[in-house]
Amino acid sequence: MxxxxxxxxxxxxxxxxxxxxxxxxxxxxxxxxxxxxxxxxxxxxxxxxxxxxxxxxxxxxxxxxxxxxxxxxxxxxxxxxxxxxxxxxxxxxxxxxxxxxxxxxxxxxxxxxxxxxxxxxxxxLGVPALTAHRALTVAEDGPRRLAPGALKDKVVLAAGGAGAVGHAVIQLARWAGATVISTVSSPGKARLAAAAGAHHVVNYREGDAAAAIREIAPDGVDVIAEVALGANLELDLSVLRFRGTLSVYANQGGVPVELDVRRTMVLNTRFQFLVLYTAGPEVLNAAIEDVTAAVADGALPVGEDHGxxxxxxxxxxxxxxxxxxxxxxxxxxxxxxx
CATH class of the missing domain: 3.90.180.10 (Medium-chain alcohol dehydrogenases, catalytic domain)
Structure with a gap:
């Protein structure tokens, strides 16, 4: 072979x-x-x-x-x-x-x-979809499993929605009933995030991204799936609700993370750092079942027309x-x- x-x-x-x-x-x-x-x-x-x-x-x-x-x-x-x-x-x-x-x-x-x-x-699927599932199921008051309606009344922010994990976050969150916002860096990527199913897309290089997100979600965002924590932390904390969750799966760009401890304490912020290798069998098995169910429902298509x-x-x-x-x-x- x-x-x-x-x-x-x-x-x-x-x-x-x-x-x-x-x-x-x-x-x-x-x-x-x-x-x-x-x-x-x-x-x-x-x-x-x-x-x-x-x-x-x-x-x-x-x-x-x-x-x-x-x-x-x-x-x-x-x-x-x-x-x-x-x-x-x-x-x-x-x-x-x-x-x-x-x-x-x-x-x-x-x-x-x-x-x-x-x-x-x-x-x-694999790494992107299983990572996205993990990012969406670690909130203190959120679901541990995804299915239609599991994220009803929740607001999810997918940072970098044109990437493979961001794309899967958008699709799974939409399938589970969340209001989905995505941040992107260009009009072309905005088109892809919208095609993936994001209800709202914010170009963080144009205007006041925090104000734009707060206009969509006045009470703040419930879960942020973050791909570049160092670069985006200020924006994240500006739009995260009290007791909100930052699910961190990468730090693209390598910008050092400087944490204002008091600010995050006041917000009661939950940081969940995640990688699949050490997530454990129960987490992986749940993700596999839910991702397969989403695929069966036609919720995870790929190709340019789907973002x-x-x-x-x-x-x-x-x-x-x-x-x-x-x-x-x-x-x-x-x-x-x-």
Whole structure:
């Protein structure tokens, strides 16, 4: 089979297309014929050695993807052969992810893909959708599960709504009944956030963003899904309601976070920092069930018309896919398997 590997940390040039034997699933595992593989910033960070230990001599990257189960190991229902699935955390703690024609994963990391959803949707779930679910379910007085109506009467602010996680936040929050506001940095990104389903879009580079958000939500925002805490903290605290929640999944731009302790105390602000690797099985299982239900309801479409342009690369151009992510390409970067 064809697969992408790297043996040393570094830039995109360390990625190599090679031939390897088709792997066999072990006990509790399934083998998936991958159709589409999704690339995330965490894949770029792992390849570059940024905060990720390289635990194997050779690594096939990518956590996310979608395809069809073609073999199962001992203890797995043989009826799953032929099942269309979406994959998450395929490379977490393992040497091989989805940047290959075939991948082997624990059976629970291959989730049945609803019949009406294509492989592009499946490959775009994983890290973005599960992160978005976590961001929306950590408020002190908010729901722990998402479903239609779960966020009724809540106001959610999706920072960076044109990004993959921001896009998923908008879609899941809208599906769950929230009023959704998104902040963006350009008219083009504003169009994407609106296409994703945001009720209100605020360009923070034009005018007084805090005043614009407060006009929409006079009592403040309930939950903010934050991608750039250092850069956006002042705005966030200006629009967050008392006992509101800041769900932080990244600090893009690397601006240092300077916290006014008294101000956040007066607001009774809850900061929830989150990453999937350590979220725990109960959190992940709940997110998987809810995200799959949202997909079945048609709530998580992808493509430019739905606010998430797809940038496609063949497997032998995986390095270019990484360069697209690193250059800040807007949309979801996908690798198509031959």
């Amino acid at each position: 064809k697969t992408i590997v790297y043996r040393d940390n570094g830039g995109p040039e360390v990625l190599e297309l090679v031939e390897r034997d088709v792997p066999a699933p072990g006990a509790g595992e399934v083998r998936v014929r991958v159709a589409v593989s999704g690339v995330n910033p965490t894949d770029v960070q792992a390849r570059a050695g940024m905060g990720h230990a390289k635990n194997f001599p050779e690594i096939t990257p990518h956590h996310d993807g979608a395809g069809t189960i073609d073999a199962v190991g001992e203890g797995v229902d043989p009826g799953r052969v032929g099942q269309r699935v979406w994959l998450f955390m395929a490379a977490a703690g393992r040497p091989a992810g989805t940047a290959a024609e075939y991948t082997v994963v624990p059976a629970e990391r291959a989730v049945p893909l609803p019949d009406d959803a294509g492989f592009d949707v499946g490959a775009a 998430l342009p797809l940038l496609r690369f063949p497997l032998d151009r995986a390095a270019d896919a990484y360069r697209a992510v690193e250059s800040g390409a807007v949309g979801k970067v996908l690798v198509d398997l031959p």
